[in-house]
Amino acid sequence: MSLLRVGVLGCASIAWRRMLPALTRHPDVTVVALASRAPEKAARFAARFGGEAVTGYDRLLARGDLDAVYVPLPAARHADWVERALEADLHVLAEKPLATTAKEAEHLVSLAAGRGLTLVENFMFRCHSQHATVREVAAAGTIGTVRSLTAEFTIPAPPPDDMRYDPRAGGGALLDIGVYPIRTALDFLGEDSEAAGATLNIDARLRVDVGGSALLTGPAGRTAQLTFGMRHGYRSRYELTGSEGRITVLWAYTPPAGHAPVIRIESGNGVEERVLPPDDQFAAVVSRFVARVREGVPSDLEGPAILAQARLVDRIRERAVLLPEPGPR
Numbered sequence: 001m002s003l004l005r006v007g008v009l010g011c012a013s014i015a016w017r018r019m020l021p022a023l024t025r026h027p028d029v030t031v032v033a034l035a036s037r038a039p040e041k042a043a044r045f046a047a048r049f050g051g052e053a054v055t056g057y058d059r060l061l062a063r064g065d066l067d068a069v070y071v072p073l074p075a076a077r078h079a080d081w082v083e084r085a086l087e088a089d090l091h092v093l094a095e096k097p098l099a100t101t102a103k104e105a106e107h108l109v110s111l112a113a114g115r116g117l118t119l120v121e122n123f124m125f126r127c128h129s130q131h132a133t134v135r136e137v138a139a140a141g142t143i144g145t146v147r148s149l150t151a152e153f154t155i156p157a158p159p160p161d162d163m164r165y166d167p168r169a170g171g172g173a174l175l176d177i178g179v180y181p182i183r184t185a186l187d188f189l190g191e192d193s194e195a196a197g198a199t200l201n202i203d204a205r206l207r208v209d210v211g212g213s214a215l216l217t218g219p220a221g222r223t224a225q226l227t228f229g230m231r232h233g234y235r236s237r238y239e240l241t242g243s244e245g246r247i248t249v250l251w252a253y254t255p256p257a258g259h260a261p262v263i264r265i266e267s268g269n270g271v272e273e274r275v276l277p278p279d280d281q282f283a284a285v286v287s288r289f290v291a292r293v294r295e296g297v298p299s300d301l302e303g304p305a306i307l308a309q310a311r312l313v314d315r316i317r318e319r320a321v322l323l324p325e326p327g328p329r
Contacts, residue, residue, distance in 0.1 A: 003030040004290055005067045007060045007090075009081055011036040011045045012072035014095060019070060019122070020049045022282040028290050035060035057081055061088045068118075068293060071095060074163050075170030079104040082119070086111050091118040093289045097179055097313065098306055100170045105310035109303055118292045120285075120301045121309070123183055125253045127284035127301075130261040130276050131187070134240065134247050138188075142267050144244030149188050149224040151181035151239075153253050154211070154232035164230060165206050172209040174200060174317065178228035180253045182214070182316070183309055184238050185226060189218030191308040198320040201229070210325055214316050231325070244268055257283070 006029055008015060023029050035054040036042035042053035054060045060069070061084055068091035071082055079099045085092050086108070098121040099105040112119035125131070138146055155177065158164055164171040186193055198214040211229025218224070227235075236253045239246055245267035255261055257280035265272045291297040 001028070001294070004028055004293060005030055005032045005065055007032055007054075007063065007066045007069045008034040008045070008051075009057050009060060009069050009071045009085065010073040011038075011041045012074075012095070015070070015072040016045065016048075018124075018282045019072065019286075020045070022280070022286045023070065024049050025283065026286050026290060028294070029286065032065055033060050033063060057084075061085060061090070066090055068092065068289075074166075075100055075175050076168060077170075079108065082108050083111060086115060086117055086119065089115065089117065091289075091293045093120045093122060093285075095122050097121070097170075097175050097310065099310060100175060102307070102310040102314045105306055109306055113303070118289070118302065119306070120289050120292065120299060121306050122285055123179075123301055123305075123309075124281045124285040125180060126183065126187070127288060128255065128261075128281040129279045129284075130249060130252075130255075130263060133274075133276060134249060134263060135187075137247055137263075137265060138240060138242070142244075142265060143240065143242030143246055146188065146222060146240060146242050148222060148241045149185055149238060150226075150241075151184045151224065151252070152227045152235045152237055153177050153180045154227065154229040154235045156234060157231045165203075165208055167206070167208045173211050173228050173230045174209050174313065177230055178212060178214070178226070178316075179309065179313065181224075181226040181228055181238065182216075182312055184252070185216050185218070185224035186305075186308055186312065188240060189216060189222045189224055191304065193218040193224070193312060195312065195315040195319045196223075198316045199323055200317075200320040201323050201325045203325045212320065214320075216312075255279075255281070257281075 031051040033052045034045045039055045046053035071094040163169040196215045200209040200212040214226045216224040239248045248264040261276045
């Protein structure tokens with residue numbers, strides 16, 4: 001079987017640090033070309049990862065030697081370039097969020113389905129095996145009936161020139177960081193979860209949200225309390241509480257590939273800190289993308305999952321009380 005020929009639209013940090021190493025290590029993938037608006041950046045990426053350096057995204061899409069593209073552009077540019085890639089009959093793996101609004105996401109999902117193409121949103125943490133273990137433990141009734149979820153993802157302040165501070169690029173904590181705990185809530189409460197209330201802390205000078213919270217409700221009275229932000233101490237965990245115990249994931253969203261994750265299980269049988277095998281969530285998402293393109297293996301990173309995420313983000317944004325950023329950075 002021939003290799004899946006991939007082009008890269010954009011030379012972002014996440015591509016350099018995580019996704020291109022994962023793509024180039026996959027035995028069934030070859031990176032053919034990497035595009036940037038800056039020739040020197042494309043050349044630097046090509047020198048490290050192979051493939052041809054291309055100046056301009058249109059030039060990459062016009063090539064006839066690609067099967068798929070990976071899109072790590074700023075969030076506000078996803079909708080346009082993902083649409084163009086699909087119209088060029090290319091499968092797409094796009095960084096999260098796929099789009100900044102539910103309307104954009106609905107259009108892209110519909111376009112991909114209509115053309116018989118794969119469109120995957122890169123929520124790589126969902127591919128880590130520790131979350132499958134949590135689902136198995138919860139489904140076995142170890143903590144009784146699931147009642148609620150708390151999830152937190154916060155990071156220290158990025159550099160002042162970081163695109164997450166740029167509203168024109170689709171920046172802000174909700175779209176870049178809040179989507180992780182929101183996706184976690186959808187996974188455990190259900191795709192029909194609703195926003196009961198939310199807050200967003202706004203930096204008045206930058207006109208962008210730098211943190212926030214949300215209260216969600218799900219079927220059968222389940223609730224989720226979410227916290228996210230990018231001017232905070234680092235926190236990356238969630239806790240699933242049931243009628244007879246709880247499960248805590250201690251490093252939920254950014255565990256390194258060599259890290260052996262630990263989940264804490266409290267139940268009527270006592271407390272267990274279960275050490276799990278290391279896993280590489282970036283390699284896993286590439287494998288899922290390849291399997292979907294090549295073999296049609298269904299993925300929970302496409303279609304309905306994309307739409308549920310985008311719609312809930314819209315509702316959180318609509319319901320949010322806007323608060324001033326509390327204090328100096």
